[in-house]
Amino acid sequence: MRLETVAVIGGGAWGTALAQAAAMAGRSVALVVRTNRQAEAINATHMNEAALPGQVLSGRIVAMSQLAQADIIVLAVPAQSTRTLLNDLDPALLAGKPVVLSAKGLETGTLARQSEILRDMAPEALGFVLSGPSFAVDVAAGRPTAVTLAGDDASETSALALALAGPSFRPYAADDRIGVEIAGALKNVYALACGAVEGANLGASARAALIARGYAEMARMVTAMGGSAHTLTGLAGLGDLALTCTSVQSRNYQFGMALGAGRQTAEVLASGAKLAEGVATAPVAAALAKSLNVDAPLIDAVDAVVAGTSDIASIVAGLMSRPLKREI
Ligand SMILES: NC(=O)C1=CN([C@@H]2O[C@H](COP(=O)(O)OP(=O)(O)OC[C@H]3O[C@@H](n4cnc5c(N)ncnc54)[C@H](OP(=O)(O)O)[C@@H]3O)[C@@H](O)[C@H]2O)C=CC1
Ligand SMILES: O=C(CO)COP(=O)(O)O
Numbered sequence: 001m002r003l004e005t006v007a008v009i010g011g012g013a014w015g016t017a018l019a020q021a022a023a024m025a026g027r028s029v030a031l032v033v034r035t036n037r038q039a040e041a042i043n044a045t046h047m048n049e050a051a052l053p054g055q056v057l058s059g060r061i062v063a064m065s066q067l068a069q070a071d072i073i074v075l076a077v078p079a080q081s082t083r084t085l086l087n088d089l090d091p092a093l094l095a096g097k098p099v100v101l102s103a104k105g106l107e108t109g110t111l112a113r114q115s116e117i118l119r120d121m122a123p124e125a126l127g128f129v130l131s132g133p134s135f136a137v138d139v140a141a142g143r144p145t146a147v148t149l150a151g152d153d154a155s156e157t158s159a160l161a162l163a164l165a166g167p168s169f170r171p172y173a174a175d176d177r178i179g180v181e182i183a184g185a186l187k188n189v190y191a192l193a194c195g196a197v198e199g200a201n202l203g204a205s206a207r208a209a210l211i212a213r214g215y216a217e218m219a220r221m222v223t224a225m226g227g228s229a230h231t232l233t234g235l236a237g238l239g240d241l242a243l244t245c246t247s248v249q250s251r252n253y254q255f256g257m258a259l260g261a262g263r264q265t266a267e268v269l270a271s272g273a274k275l276a277e278g279v280a281t282a283p284v285a286a287a288l289a290k291s292l293n294v295d296a297p298l299i300d301a302v303d304a305v306v307a308g309t310s311d312i313a314s315i316v317a318g319l320m321s322r323p324l325k326r327e328i
Helices: 013-024 036-045 079-088 114-121 136-141 154-164 177-199 204-224 229-233 235-244 251-260 265-270 277-292 297-307 312-320
Strands: 005-009 028-032 061-064 072-075 098-101 126-131 145-151 169-174
Touching: 005 013, 013 028, 013 061, 013 072, 013 136, 036 061, 072 079, 072 154, 079 114, 079 277, 098 114, 098 154, 114 126, 114 177, 126 154, 126 177, 126 235, 145 154, 145 177, 145 235, 154 169, 177 204, 177 229, 177 235, 177 251, 177 277, 177 297, 204 229, 204 235, 204 277, 204 297, 229 235, 251 265, 251 277, 277 297, 297 312
Parallel strands: 005 028, 005 072, 028 061, 072 098, 098 126, 145 169
Antiparallel strands: 126 145
16 A cells, blocks of 8 residues: 555644644645635645644645545544545545544434445545544644554554654554544543533543443443554543543533533624534434434433533532442
8 A cells, every 4th residue: 555645624723733743643645625726825824824824834735625646644624524524536536445534423313433424435545534532723832642443354443543642642553443432532522521611610630530431331332333443542531531522622621611601502603613523413412322322321311411401500500410320
């Protein structure tokens, strides 16, 4: 498998950061953005001001508005946009190529994981999923982090990890795509919850308890879907949960803070909030848990708060009065 050139599709914060990581790994990178105008501005300034203000980009990155041939294709658009994006692409450009899915979310309506969407839309592509504790600003600035890269074929996954690894970006190869995708999607739901705990002034103890019970719930979901709960001990599980559920820098956490302070979802969205994937994923995860018969009180709680069908005080009272049970 030739792994020299990379095309990253999606000119937002994460696409730009992943382009930078691939460039730092020594690859030649095409950053595929929406319009010629955006591409020209990025190429003229070596910055993507709208996505990562002030961050100077590697000279190995060239922005363009159309996908051309590349050895590795990285998709970095919001989870709800992946299907539309793939629908607009020429499947021949993806056939037989490693396609790295980096969005963290489950699709509304279909309940699909990102790799299921890829399988539907471009069945001849080789799907890999990338997830882990990685704020775009950190990755783009070359601050160190490590992530999980999961794929079906162990040697192809290791080769791809090597091609994307740089001095500050360390992908660990793994094989449990389901576990990695569910972890990446659900950590955003728990980050909303943890932000709400902060917004409602419920205290750091409540937040830590929520993270631990969220982890247990996530393990039930992953197992029910056919993944391995062991995956959650890694970067995509514990790593990303630890980052997103404790950091005000997280957009999901910020959104949760607003909900915890008593604001409604529509109001927060209308105020120009940044992308918070957990808002769309919470109802999907709740439907998935129901269909799998998995007990998921925290996902249900976030779903209710996002939908505005319950308030934080009632949610807390409901969770605290559930019948006592053994921990494991
Ligand atoms: N930011 C981060 O730190 C991290 C983000 N992620 C994940 O990456 C995904 C993207 O997030 P992020 O980049 O931060 O979000 P942003 O909101 O910063 O950017 C999303 C980008 O996708 C573009 N886009 C949307 N739909 C399409 C489409 N159909 N075709 C082409 N481009 C499209 C948007 O363009 P336009 O604005 O014109 O609609 C925008 O440039 C999310 O799932 C997120 O969870 C993962 C790890 C870290
Ligand atoms: O996934 C992320 C870090 O790993 C980014 O989280 P937010 O989308 O909540 O900012």
